[in-house]
Amino acid sequence: MIAALSAWRVSCCFQDAQMYRDYGLFIDGAWHSTGGGGLTPVFSPVTERALGEVACANGEDTRDALESAQRGFRSWKAKSAFERADALHRIADEMLRRKDEGARMISSETGKPLAQSEREWALAVDQFRWHAEEARRIYGRVIESRVPSGRFEVLHEPVGVAAAFTAWNFPAALVARKVAPALAAGCSIVVRPSSQTPGTAMVMVDCMRAGNLPTGAVSLLVGPTEATYTPIMASKVVRKVSLTGSTRVGQQMIRDAADTVKTVSMELGGNAPLIVFDDADLETALGVAVPTKYANAGQVCVTPDRFFIHESLHDKFVEGFVSRAKLLKLGDGLDASVQMGPLINGKRLSDIEAVVAEAERQGATIAAGGRRAATFNAGHFFEPTVLTNVSDDMAVFAEENFGPVAAITSFSSDDEALQRANTSDMGLSAYAFTQSPKRARRAVAELKAGMVGINSFALAASEAPFGGTNFSGMGREGGIESIKDYLDTKLAQVVF
Template structure:
């Protein structure tokens, strides 16, 4: 499959310039599922040159023409949804139902931004000069580069590519080397939009041959990243040399507050599947659980019962509810986080080990830790794995203060039946997104993103297209 597609440059599929490839490993079997091309620096430079040519043709299209192209892409994605979902599960190990949902969310991004392409409006401002007027217009920023992570290999591309294309930008996609096949399927779907050659490019490869030339080239005017805070900080420094626009969704360490008036069954029934979705490898998943003293024991009991009932295995099996971690390094990291917590005094009440049911793969049991304190590593850092760390609280002020005691600010959650408490919680929590009695934050019509060390800019909603547009002012006197 990887050799059928490969790199996508100047409107065609091709191999790497030097023929180089790298194995793509299954997190389920730990064996290669294929060999993907590895772009050379010259390949990436060719993609940038092609993107410049494509930009000239694409930005000249009307918003209505771009809308038609994005709708055609969405139609093709619908036609190929079974193939795409299978590829997502093959490369990430996540359950097939979660893969199908991710592809559906990706389709929705193209549908939403197809309509936004028709609504890139300007405005007229009254001038103080007699006979004059100010015209405010918005135009594509230029070539955009999309750097995406492996945990949502389709949705993360769609969130970047769809608004970039709607705005009239050309886009160079650089996915994770762990999930190149999903990116290839999506880019192949984009061909259904009959985009001019160079408008969409795909390069896969290491930092030295992909990231470095993209960041160094002044023709690339916008970069978007989904990744770690450390990588985001470096990207900001690198972008400064050529003054690129930057938007990024970085790490999270989401708090979940269960107040004393919460609907306990609702909280448990939605928190457990959310925590262990994609084996906990989700930036917006709840990591730090704060539960009121009056509900603590019942919450822990209910959480453990539900966690132990989850079916662990190969995501391609429809009965599976949680798949493996992405690689051996992530598995080792999770083992270390749990060991550190137990050594520091946390109580392990569920999981806490590699699953003994599998002879291969990066399978780790759904894990629950209690008696956790805020200074433990499992609370202080994003664990990015299937670990629910649960602590007590006794007052609203205490819970909100502890929830805010983090440099991260991507998402935060609370369960309460009090409208007054809900409003105060939303106003107090330092986070780009807050869910009250819900974890459903990702939607094409809503702005997705964080604050502080969790990033800048937004993806989704009317806000999502803004970073791909420049604002121009003209004073016209006639």
């Protein structure tokens, strides 16, 4: 069995390396396997070996892409909403046809379990389906004017060239959340994925060729900040930027966007609280909280980090959480039996190790995990970890840890739980488990977050607005709200 899996991984790595060579940069409607910035390796978080080398853009490549995007915008915005919708459906059809390839690439680059990658690819397909239909529903309105025989017409037009900057933790879903609404609105878009997961974006962009889009409607650039980010942000051609990334990067992007007055949408960090009230169904809470916390090795912006458990349930919750965490199987995400893969790179592994060690020095108890997984000769594996006796001021609790670490504390009253849950500057997601409708409504009303789950963690759907408040960002991806971020509103006064 192990030998068969190893042989399959070798075969997968060969395919990945070949794909990087065949694709590369997508500029002016064509793939370029070489770029002015040379080649850069892409490493597997499982083996720590290079999956292959990918072409890097230089400043000239980026300028070429922006010029092409400007031409592509003029052609694409001239298409009717129905033509745009048909194109997005064709893209979704092609992505569905290549779903196995897409999911395998996600797992190869991120290490996440294949089942999670398959769900992610399906979510990405659904973004194109949803926004294909939403393209047909960009409605204006007519307002009666005070001028005799006049009327106001409210119109919506695409903002222009957009740029998408995506993170590595969901390399397919994050690209889809930006590209699908941009194309539906009539914008062209330049995609700059994480250099740690470029192959997934390449497969997606290659699927977009099935949409028969105008040349320049979609471009893809991989490369360092100076060669890609800097010229994009300095360009007056780019009228909208969307980022999924850290709060620190988002703050810098907002400052840079001000120079050319770009529209921005930001999906930034999170530090989600989970409140388990004393009337919660404990088995239900444990049954969904454990797999949610350790999905993608905890590298999920909406995952619960801060666990507030009512004192009457605390010990039982910890016991149940620990026992379930210890049963999770770590390993190569391409192995169908694996439930948790590695962290994305060595720095992330060191950071998690350090934050757990600091918490232990400050008095926290390691109830499960707490160290690098010793059974692997390679890879960035950290054990599913549970910390108790944590205080609100510990870094593992006060800051987003972005790893497989559940920090658990107790509370005695509803007022206390809600007050402590709201102390973070972040405001992406929050969760509560209760069987009381009154408590549920109070939690929804008082928790400071862009998204609140009651007895559920299922917040990401193409038909629902995804995003946060405060230091977690602005704008929404998904739902009818997402396409609005790619539209300008125009008012016309018409008098006959």
